[in-house]
Amino acid sequence: MPSDTNWVTLLASNDRRGGVAAAARKPPTELIWKATLGDAVRSSPVLRDGVLYVACRDGRLYAFDVSNGRERWRYQAAAAIHSTPSISGNLVLVGADDGTVSAIDRASGVRRWQVPGTGEVWASPTVYDDDVYFGSTGGEITAVDRATGELRWRVQPQARICSTAYVTDRRIFLGCSDGRLMALERGTGKEVWTHRATEAVVASPAVDGGLVLVGSEDYFFYAVDAESGKVRWKVETGLGVTSSAAVAGGKVFFGGRDGYLYALSAADGRELWKSRPMRAITAPPLAADGFICVQSFYGTTQAFETDTGKELWRANLGGSVSSTPIVSTEAVYLATYPGVVYALR
Amino acid sequence: MDRRTFVYNAALGTLHLGWGNLVRAQEPSPSALGSLKIAVHAPEFTPSPLAMPGLFPGRVIDVVHPQAVQDRRISQPAVRTMLTQGMAALTGDKNPADAWARFVAPTDIVAIKVNPSSAPATVTSIALLREVISALNAVGVPNRNMIVYDRNSNQLEVNGYHTQVPAGVRVIGLDQRWAVKGSSDVNRSGYDPEVYCEMDCFGERETRSYLASIVTREATKIINLPCLKEHNASGVTGCLKNLAYGSFNNVARTHVDPKTYTDPVIPVMCSVGPLRSKSVLHIMDGIRAVYHGGPFGWNPEFVWEAKTLLIGTDPVAMDRVELEIVEQKRREVGAPSLWDRNPANLGRSSDIERTAQKNPFYREPNHIRTASELGLGVWDLAKIDRRKLVVN
Numbered sequence: 001m002p003s004d005t006n007w008v009t010l011l012a013s014n015d016r017r018g019g020v021a022a023a024a025r026k027p028p029t030e031l032i033w034k035a036t037l038g039d040a041v042r043s044s045p046v047l048r049d050g051v052l053y054v055a056c057r058d059g060r061l062y063a064f065d066v067s068n069g070r071e072r073w074r075y076q077a078a079a080a081i082h083s084t085p086s087i088s089g090n091l092v093l094v095g096a097d098d099g100t101v102s103a104i105d106r107a108s109g110v111r112r113w114q115v116p117g118t119g120e121v122w123a124s125p126t127v128y129d130d131d132v133y134f135g136s137t138g139g140e141i142t143a144v145d146r147a148t149g150e151l152r153w154r155v156q157p158q159a160r161i162c163s164t165a166y167v168t169d170r171r172i173f174l175g176c177s178d179g180r181l182m183a184l185e186r187g188t189g190k191e192v193w194t195h196r197a198t199e200a201v202v203a204s205p206a207v208d209g210g211l212v213l214v215g216s217e218d219y220f221f222y223a224v225d226a227e228s229g230k231v232r233w234k235v236e237t238g239l240g241v242t243s244s245a246a247v248a249g250g251k252v253f254f255g256g257r258d259g260y261l262y263a264l265s266a267a268d269g270r271e272l273w274k275s276r277p278m279r280a281i282t283a284p285p286l287a288a289d290g291f292i293c294v295q296s297f298y299g300t301t302q303a304f305e306t307d308t309g310k311e312l313w314r315a316n317l318g319g320s321v322s323s324t325p326i327v328s329t330e331a332v333y334l335a336t337y338p339g340v341v342y343a344l345r
Numbered sequence: 346m347d348r349r350t351f352v353y354n355a356a357l358g359t360l361h362l363g364w365g366n367l368v369r370a371q372e373p374s375p376s377a378l379g380s381l382k383i384a385v386h387a388p389e390f391t392p393s394p395l396a397m398p399g400l401f402p403g404r405v406i407d408v409v410h411p412q413a414v415q416d417r418r419i420s421q422p423a424v425r426t427m428l429t430q431g432m433a434a435l436t437g438d439k440n441p442a443d444a445w446a447r448f449v450a451p452t453d454i455v456a457i458k459v460n461p462s463s464a465p466a467t468v469t470s471i472a473l474l475r476e477v478i479s480a481l482n483a484v485g486v487p488n489r490n491m492i493v494y495d496r497n498s499n500q501l502e503v504n505g506y507h508t509q510v511p512a513g514v515r516v517i518g519l520d521q522r523w524a525v526k527g528s529s530d531v532n533r534s535g536y537d538p539e540v541y542c543e544m545d546c547f548g549e550r551e552t553r554s555y556l557a558s559i560v561t562r563e564a565t566k567i568i569n570l571p572c573l574k575e576h577n578a579s580g581v582t583g584c585l586k587n588l589a590y591g592s593f594n595n596v597a598r599t600h601v602d603p604k605t606y607t608d609p610v611i612p613v614m615c616s617v618g619p620l621r622s623k624s625v626l627h628i629m630d631g632i633r634a635v636y637h638g639g640p641f642g643w644n645p646e647f648v649w650e651a652k653t654l655l656i657g658t659d660p661v662a663m664d665r666v667e668l669e670i671v672e673q674k675r676r677e678v679g680a681p682s683l684w685d686r687n688p689a690n691l692g693r694s695s696d697i698e699r700t701a702q703k704n705p706f707y708r709e710p711n712h713i714r715t716a717s718e719l720g721l722g723v724w725d726l727a728k729i730d731r732r733k734l735v736v737n
Binding site: 039040042057080119122137138139158159160162177199200202217218219238239240242257258279280282297319321322337 | 417418464465466471498499502503504505507508509510511512513520521643
């Protein structure tokens with residue numbers, strides 16, 4: 001699990017659980033509450049200390065009390081928000097379509113700092129030790145101080161970046177729209193190596209067992225050596241892959257635009273199982289204890305047994321482009337593209 | 346801005362457009378213009394040589410590349426060759442930049458209308474979109490002056506347009522124009538409250554369809570990139586439908602099975618001043634084509650690799666050629682004609698994913714001919730100059 005302040009990749013860690021430790025496997029059967037927001041929700045909600053944070057395209061970041069769905073506060077950005085928020089200590093970090101990244105006080109909803117940038121920030125800000133890292137569609141990768149937002153460094157790979165960075169002690173890994181998967185020095189942003197896929201790398205990498213694991217629009221899912229940038233294995237799918245992989249127990253899980261949820265061996269890429277097609281999956285799955293859960297674009301949220309791929313439950317509650325459900329021991333929280341947030345048990 | 350209301354009057358069956366020489370005598374039956382009263386509230390159309398049907402009325406370049414699909418992927422180099430040679434064939438200009446300079450200037454704000462409304466494999470391909478952006482760059486249009494748009498932001502997102510175009514190009518779903526007050530406030534959404542078509546198709550509550558503010562206020566030129574697809578209501582979704590139903594909102598109300606008012610709504614919408622005058626070039630992506638189950642094309646059995654681009658300035662002539670291509674394919678597989686009126690072939694919406702024999706609507710491909718009546722292009726096949734080009 002992440003530390004209180006480190007949030008090293010999309011939804012905090014490789015399992016894409018958003019830092020939520022335990023998860024119930026049973027199917028939800030009851031609506032606890034729901035909230036209809038002013039516009040679409042593209043990103044994933046995140047949960048901490050009984051508060052659910054949801055970013056909406058109406059430019060607002062909402063904080064809901066999970067026990068009753070009451071709104072605790074809302075923060076109004078100056079543009080639409082497509083970025084999945086991240087949490088670090090007492091801050092919620094989120095990007096917006098005006099190129100800014102803002103740090104919002106978790107308790108009050110008051111903005112502590114804001115960093116300007118170019119393009120739109122659709123990636124999720126990631127945090128390692130004292131720094132925050134993010135890319136933008138304006139072709140920049142930026143590092144700022146976590147406490148103040150002061151600029152540490154900024155590099156310009158000149159390609160649209162929607163891929164959330166994965167940060168380690170020494171390196172940063174992320175993808176670019178021109179097909180580059182890059183490893184940068186964490187302290188300077190200097191390029192260490194680049195692997196070139198033939199199409200865009202939009203998904204956010206996972207890093208496990210010395211491998212950088214990520215799919216591309218070129219129909220391949222790659223495992224690249226984190227040190228050298230050499231491809232260790234790759235697996236071909238039916239169409240492009242933008243779903244960020246979840247990794248747990250030596251298995252890699254990701255969805256394809258071809259509609260399948262794939263389960264591969266992280267060691268060698270061997271296919272363990274593949275779901276029945278769900279038309280298109282672009283959102284990341286979450287890997288919980290014994291099951292995988294994913295939202296498809298055309299309206300279903302489905303849970304599968306990790307080992308066999310057997311479907312455990314499904315809910316038809318609205319589609320998702322990039323949102324991942326939160327499954328805790330008490331409830332399942334879903335944000336759907338039409339802008340409805342559900343709490344189920 | 347001077348705005349006028351024009352009415353397509355059901356009782357008179359005539360068209361009061363106030364466009365001088367563009368007013369056409371009423372065509373005899375089967376014109377659909379009298380079948381639905383449509384009030385158009387829009388600025389006056391400014392005649393221009395570039396306005397539809399544009400610089401080359403009746404000319405359709407049908408460019409085929411046998412290697413357009415390689416190992417299931419659309420080949421970027423093949424698309425580049427198709428577009429370069431196709432534009433040369435259309436214009437007669439050997440230099441691609443000269444060909445494109447006939448349609449756009451470096452100072453233009455260019456809106457690019459894609460078609461993302463389909464299964465992921467049968468939308469406007471990113472490869473084609475990239476080549477168009479590159480060609481516009483070569484003319485001097487910077488990325489920041491290009492807007493890729495469609496009505497539905499979720500379909501743009503799921504098909505990767507936002508994430509795969511070059512940095513600086515804007516990608517906008519008209520429903521996502523940032524709206525602090527919510528989508529019901531048309532003044533703050535992506536549509537122009539001053540430009541609309543008003544009609545009551547089936548007693549719906551909201552009878553207005555507004556035109557995108559990108560079209561009315563931002564763009565100076567529109568490049569239209571439709572797909573070569575059958576459509577269960579309009580017959581085909583080509584240049585005309587992609588422009589009309591992707592630029593106006595509240596359009597699904599025009600078809601309630603088995604009846605559809607896509608004819609005359611599609612052609613009337615395309616004749617609205619800003620859309621008609623700014624749409625200067627159409628490039629139809631037929632690399633993968635759909636002969637049944639459109640517009641979504643979920644059943645891959647109904648998708649074929651036609652490996653073609655249709656290029657022209659006349660949307661009517663291009664859609665007419667598209668109609669012939671889809672009809673031919675349907676004949677080959679034994680599917681009913683798009684003109685079929687046999688009630689026994691009506692089915693439920695879900696049937697179209699299962700069998701090419703059923704459809705929920707009596708399709709209205711005649712909307713293409715109606716567009717011709719409105720002066721948007723050439724319907725008569727004998728007058729269409731279709732130039733087939735096979736490139737390698």
